Amino acid sequence: MTHVIQVDDLRTYIKTERGVVKAVDGVSFSVDEKEVLGVVGESGCGKSITALSIMQLLPDRFASIESGSINYIPRDGNASIDIARLNPKSREMRSIRGKEISMIFQEPMTSLNPVYTVGEQIIESLLLHEKMNKKEAMMRAVELLKHVGIPDPELRVREYPHQMSGGMRQRVMIAIALSCNPRFLIADEPTTALDVTIQAQILDLMKRLQQEHDMSIMMITHNMGVVGLMCDRVLVMYLGRVVEEAKVREIFKSPLHPYTLGLLNSIPKLNPKERKKDRLIPIAGNVPDPSEIVTGCRFAPRCPRAFDKCQEEPPLIEVETGHKVRCWLHE
Amino acid sequence: MNEQKIITSLDDNNVLLSVSGLKKYYPITGGLFKTHVNDVKAVDGISFAIKKGETLGLVGESGCGKSTAGRTILHLNKPTAGDIKFNLDGQMVDVNQRSIKRLRRHMQIVFQDPYSSLDPRMRVDEIIEEPLKAYGMKKDERKKRVAELLEAVGLGKSHMKRFPHEFSGGQRQRIGIARALALKPSLVICDEPVSALDVSVQAQVINLLKDLQDQFGLTYLFIAHDLSVVQYVSDRIAVMYLGKIVEIASSAELFLEPKHPYTEALLSAIPLPAVDYDREQIILEGDVPSPANPPSGCHFHTRCPYRQEICSQKEPSLQNINDGHQVACHFARELSLAAAPVISAI
Numbered sequence: 208m209t210h211v212i213q214v215d216d217l218r219t220y221i222k223t224e225r226g227v228v229k230a231v232d233g234v235s236f237s238v239d240e241k242e243v244l245g246v247v248g249e250s251g252c253g254k255s256i257t258a259l260s261i262m263q264l265l266p267d268r269f270a271s272i273e274s275g276s277i278n279y280i281p282r283d284g285n286a287s288i289d290i291a292r293l294n295p296k297s298r299e300m301r302s303i304r305g306k307e308i309s310m311i312f313q314e315p316m317t318s319l320n321p322v323y324t325v326g327e328q329i330i331e332s333l334l335l336h337e338k339m340n341k342k343e344a345m346m347r348a349v350e351l352l353k354h355v356g357i358p359d360p361e362l363r364v365r366e367y368p369h370q371m372s373g374g375m376r377q378r379v380m381i382a383i384a385l386s387c388n389p390r391f392l393i394a395d396e397p398t399t400a401l402d403v404t405i406q407a408q409i410l411d412l413m414k415r416l417q418q419e420h421d422m423s424i425m426m427i428t429h430n431m432g433v434v435g436l437m438c439d440r441v442l443v444m445y446l447g448r449v450v451e452e453a454k455v456r457e458i459f460k461s462p463l464h465p466y467t468l469g470l471l472n473s474i475p476k477l478n479p480k481e482r483k484k485d486r487l488i489p490i491a492g493n494v495p496d497p498s499e500i501v502t503g504c505r506f507a508p509r510c511p512r513a514f515d516k517c518q519e520e521p522p523l524i525e526v527e528t529g530h531k532v533r534c535w536l537h538e
Numbered sequence: 539m540n541e542q543k544i545i546t547s548l549d550d551n552n553v554l555l556s557v558s559g560l561k562k563y564y565p566i567t568g569g570l571f572k573t574h575v576n577d578v579k580a581v582d583g584i585s586f587a588i589k590k591g592e593t594l595g596l597v598g599e600s601g602c603g604k605s606t607a608g609r610t611i612l613h614l615n616k617p618t619a620g621d622i623k624f625n626l627d628g629q630m631v632d633v634n635q636r637s638i639k640r641l642r643r644h645m646q647i648v649f650q651d652p653y654s655s656l657d658p659r660m661r662v663d664e665i666i667e668e669p670l671k672a673y674g675m676k677k678d679e680r681k682k683r684v685a686e687l688l689e690a691v692g693l694g695k696s697h698m699k700r701f702p703h704e705f706s707g708g709q710r711q712r713i714g715i716a717r718a719l720a721l722k723p724s725l726v727i728c729d730e731p732v733s734a735l736d737v738s739v740q741a742q743v744i745n746l747l748k749d750l751q752d753q754f755g756l757t758y759l760f761i762a763h764d765l766s767v768v769q770y771v772s773d774r775i776a777v778m779y780l781g782k783i784v785e786i787a788s789s790a791e792l793f794l795e796p797k798h799p800y801t802e803a804l805l806s807a808i809p810l811p812a813v814d815y816d817r818e819q820i821i822l823e824g825d826v827p828s829p830a831n832p833p834s835g836c837h838f839h840t841r842c843p844y845r846q847e848i849c850s851q852k853e854p855s856l857q858n859i860n861d862g863h864q865v866a867c868h869f870a871r872e873l874s875l876a877a878a879p880v881i882s883a884i
């Protein structure tokens with residue numbers, strides 16, 4: 208398998224009033240060609256900051272990549288490029304961002320510009336990356352809107368974002384992200400703000416486009432259901448670290464990390480026949496404040512199986528081919 | 539009028555709340571003189587009853603009128619039309635502008651975002667004490683009750699003197715619940731109480747709500763959009779679409795034998811935390827239409843995979859299909875719809 212992206216020991220820190228938050232603290236993973244990699248974990252575990260690091264879209268006044276590498280492997284067999292070393296504003300980074308790697312966000316309204324029409328926003332990246340004139344780009348924009356399932360694209364292309372529903376705006380974001388045929392799409396909670404029937408539409412669309420375009424996707428979500436529906440492999444993150452990595456089937460059939468197990472047990476199962484019988488098994492406590500320094504296993508304060516050894520931090524160990532876990536129970 | 543008949547068939551003694559023909563329209567004004575041009579029909583003639591001690595789930599996509607229904611029942615919004623009756627010591631009392639003052643202590647609400655509903659300048663004990671004060675409880679009694687409530691919702695005495703911002707989302711929701719329970723209500727309307735929480739904390743709060751229900755014999759109207767959560771907490775479930783109830787049934791029956799095409803689609807759209815399960819996803823076309831301009835006939839006909847000619851012409855009424863199973867679809871008896879996908883083994 209050829210990788211599209213290879214992240215090694217990435218550390219992205221954020222300076223806050225209360226001290227430095229190690230939002231991403233030694234994260235390594237890779238994404239294969241045509242693979243959908245899920246990244247799950249509760250809010251604040253570093254999913255978005257990982258994604259923004261890859262895009263070099265960190266809020267630069269107070270967040271920065273401290274160390275590690277993010278290698279993008281181009282499709283033509285050229286040497287890989289370490290994004291972590293590029294200046295976010297450099298020409299090289301701009302030729303990757305939006306063209307090779309694109310991103311869509313949870314709330315399209317915050318990333319769409321309210322004063323430009325949808326069409327104007329789609330052609331922006333076409334004009335930047337492709338050799339097209341304005342008229343050609345506008346025609347392509349209409350095609351793209353059609354491609355992502357927007358009815359009456361010739362009319363819709365002239366509308367403003369606020370004239371559209373949440374689902375339609377997410378389709379527009381997807382159209383923009385796909386405009387230059389990227390190899391790698393990062394989707395940060397793309398359906399979290401949507402209703403379940405609209406979520407089903409968008410996930411269905413993403414799946415179809417992923418296959419048609421032979422894209423790789425990094426699917427960030429807190430919803431294990433979305434993982435089950437969309438992903439081939441999954442990373443589970445907790446407090447800036449990867450605690451488990453496995454094929455999706457493995458995660459559901461034999462989760463190893465107590466945090467993964469805790470997440471799965473917290474979800475109410477659909478079990479209409481015997482609803483009263485099972486009680487949910489939550490994880491104790493809350494995700495700690497990120498500025499609190501935790502030594503040892505970061506999950507230990509909430510872990511039902513913590514023991515002496517957990518005062519030391521366990522390494523991420525591959526226990527079976529492709530199944531890695533960071534826990535002393537699985538040395 | 540059909541709808542109202544159904545309601546009276548429930549045994550009144552067991553009914554805590556009954557709602558019939560409830561409407562809430564928000565006027566849309568336009569033009570230079572702000573004249574009334576149209577209405578958002580947020581809640582458009584809903585009828586249901588909740589039995590003592592049960593949990594009725596209310597589901598549907600955003601904008602279908604769930605919150606408006608909850609708030610209107612409590613007269614936090616003035617109803618446009620309809621009857622609301624509350625069982626006070628065996629008497630069905632009309633809930634109206636006048637009686638609500640007296641009834642409010644028996645009917646409380648918990649909101650989705652506890653942060654916006656808690657006064658940031660007040661300490662936790664003051665927040666919980668406030669409704670007790672309003673009802674003239676003496677100081678030492680109040681202190682005792684506050685301590686009891688904090689314990690009931692799983693917060694310690696050490697939390698009493700802190701401000702809301704010092705708490706996590708889950709803890710703030712516990713504070714909101716404690717305040718709602720302060721006056722020993724019998725009905726609690728929970729408006730998306732766990733939607734903003736992370737799953738591990740969501741499970742804590744769901745368990746808490748269940749424990750409190752057992753402990754104090756509470757009755758819940760549980761509003762949510764997450765069907766797995768609703769299925770888990772509810773005895774019966776009502777499904778709303780564009781201001782109307784399209785189906786009500788016991789939780790099990792709704793998931794195993796849905797009779798409305800919209801319910802079927804909602805169930806099939808739930809992403810399950812599993813691989814290899816049987817499912818054929820029904821992907822509905824289009825967006826939810828605007829409640830200011832709902833489609834003619836059956837409001838769902840623009841997205842319904844089973845629509846026929848009559849569906850755009852005539853509005854189906856909510857009818858009894860089975861004992862306690864009500865559906866508003868012209869073809870409810872004919873269609874054979876798919877049950878919710880189930881994970882066979884985990």
Ligand SMILES: Nc1ncnc2c1ncn2[C@@H]1O[C@H](COP(=O)(O)OP(=O)(O)O)[C@@H](O)[C@H]1O
Pocket residue numbers: 221223228230248249250251252253254255256257266497
């Ligand atoms: N703009 C920001 N300012 C301060 N802290 C931030 C900012 N963005 C993220 N963080 C912190 O970085 C950590 C990781 O955040 P994030 O990657 O957004 O988490 P996730 O996407 O998994 O919910 C959290 O502790 C969060 O509080």
Ligand SMILES: Nc1ncnc2c1ncn2[C@@H]1O[C@H](COP(=O)(O)OP(=O)(O)O)[C@@H](O)[C@H]1O
Pocket residue numbers: 564578579580598599600601602603604605606607829
């Ligand atoms: N105060 C209000 N004024 C005008 N329209 C409102 C108001 N509150 C809600 N609405 C509208 O009423 C409809 C139902 O809203 P709501 O009850 O909040 O739905 P839900 O809780 O199911 O998401 C929506 O179209 C919403 O925009």
Ligand code: SF4
Pocket residue numbers: 798799800836837838839840842843844845846849854866867868869870
């Ligand atoms: S009445 Fe017609 S349009 Fe409405 S749900 Fe039934 S079949 Fe579909």
Ligand SMILES: [Mg+2]
Pocket residue numbers: 254255256395
């Ligand atoms: Mg995020």
Ligand SMILES: [Mg+2]
Pocket residue numbers: 604605606730
């Ligand atoms: Mg609501």
